[in-house]
Amino acid sequence: MMSTWLLPESLADVLPAEARRIEELRRELLDLYRAYGFELVAPPLVEYLDSLLSDKGSDLALRTCKLVDQLSGRTLGLRADITPQIARIDAHLLNREGVTRLCYCGSVLHARPAGLLSDRELLQIGAELFGHAGVEADIEIIQLALESVQRAGVVGARLDLNHLGIVRALIDSDLALADVADEVIELLSTKDVPGMRQLGGRLPDLRPETLQALTVLPSLYGGVEVLAEASRVLPALPRIQQAMADLQTLIQAMPEYEFSIDLADAGSGYGYHSGVMFSIYAQGWHDALVKGGRYDGIGRSFGRERPATGFSLDLRKLSSGLPPARLxxxxxxxxxxxxxxxxxxxxxxxxxxxxxxxxxxxxxxxxxxxxxxxxxxxxxxxxxxxxx
Known part of the structure; x- marks a missing residue:
């Protein structure tokens, strides 16, 4: 007989000293976001499934635990990400004109852990800015994300940047890629150049210049000097030029930080993000501490499509990589x-x-x-x- 004190796989209790530090981090970061003008909201833990999965890809659907509502008979989802809920609040409940800044903190549950060292229960905290399409909003969000990890005591944070506008421009400019966009993204994310060439061989209508851009894109990673090389070798499409200009403006606005660029790393964000994407890494954590970026149109399914940018992080993961909590x-x-x-x-x-x-x-x-x-x-x- 299984011991009653055992927990399901990839779930864990948080004991006193660590729990106190996590709570103190939560308070400090929410106070920080308030100082920037972000208003706190608290959406429910469970919603109708179609609301939780709005405008998102299959990755989120696989991570969402599902159950049947005994009152309505409809399928409910136990949230795996709070961002769609914040978009629903902005689009349907607040319905404001102009810029809206919202922040939140709450538990989320993943049906499966995201990685070998990942937990299934996260304490997700984040900030979302709606109603401004310019790079200025992305700069504010990234500055706030960086200050968040600094307030927690993280030293030597590194910022990784990408812009989905580049990949989207290449895919949208060539009709031959319309039905294989997901495969293109997978090949780019794994930097599989031979696989990309094989894909090109299966698409006789694919333009040579598009295939050339897709095969060179995986090599465009490194320091900020990558942007100059990208401008030289990528097609001069207006959306690509605008993406390059946005990244350059963003980097110049924060000269005190270390940046790295990877223009092929779309990952699971292709169906979600629409512009600048970023991740924050630091020594002591096995993967990204913070993930964020622009996801214009996330409120479309709620009847109001708006520009949007934001970030989120897991307070439990953040705390776990810090030195032991002081008594x-x-x-x-x-x-x-x-x-x-x-x-x-x-x-x-x-x-x-x-x-x-x-x-x-x-x-x-x-x-x-x-x-x-x-x-x-x-x-x-x-x-x-x-x-x-």
Whole structure:
């Protein structure tokens, strides 16, 4: 018989000191987003499935746990990503004109872990900016994402950039690629140049210049110098030129950060993102800490198509790569109902001190606190003294 304390695979409890740090990170980051003018929203954990999967590819559908609503008989989804819910709120509930800035934090559940070292339950926090199509909004979002990891204590963050407008322009400019777009994206993401040439051989109507661009795209990765090379070798399509200009503007706006470019890395974002894509990496984490980018039109299925850009991160993963959480200092106090003792406890706690009152016969065994002082009755008054 299976032990009742075992959890399902890729799910884990978070114990006291770590849970406290995650909660402190949540508060600090939400306060940071508020300082930028982002308003907090809290969508439900479960929604009708068609709402959760709006404008998204099959990847999200595979990650979403499904169940039947006993009230309506319709299929519900346990959210695997909060971003579509934020788009629904912007498009249908708020329905504002102009720019709307929204932030959120909540649990999401994946039916399957995203990777070998990934958890299925994430505490997703993020910020979304709706209503502005310019690169200025992308710059604000990326700056906020970078400040988020810096506030958490991450050192040496590196920013990876791409622009889906380049790949989309190439695919949309050649009708021969209309039915094989997903295959093209997969070949680009794995940098499979021989496979791309084989694909070209199966498409007699594919223009040679399009195939040439698709085979050179996997080599366009590295530092910011990649943009100059891309401008030289890629077709001079207006959308490609605009994408290059946006990336250049973005990089120039943040000269203090280290950037890397990979113009073939569309990944699973092709059906989702529409412009600038970015990921933030740092030593100590096996994959991206933050993912984000532009996804114009995500509100289409909710009746209102708007420009949108944003990012999200998992607070549990962020915390797991930081140095061990520091224990909070606490005061030990005896049990008692003496009014003077009660008043002393109230005063200490009101000033922000942690005071653990010992119950009769209790021995302290604490993971989150280190008890370095005690409350004692000395010379007719309750006083705090250090524990030697």
């Amino acid at each position: 909070a200092k606490a005061i030990r106090a005896p049990w008692g109902t003496d009014p003077a003792l009660t008043e002393a406890l109230r005063g200490l706690r009101g000033s922000g001190e942690i005071v653990v009152q010992s119950l009769p016969g209790e021995t302290h065994d604490l993971d989150e606190f280190t008890v370095d002082r005690e409350l004692v009755f000395v010379d007719g008054a309750w006083r705090v003294r250090a524990i030697n």
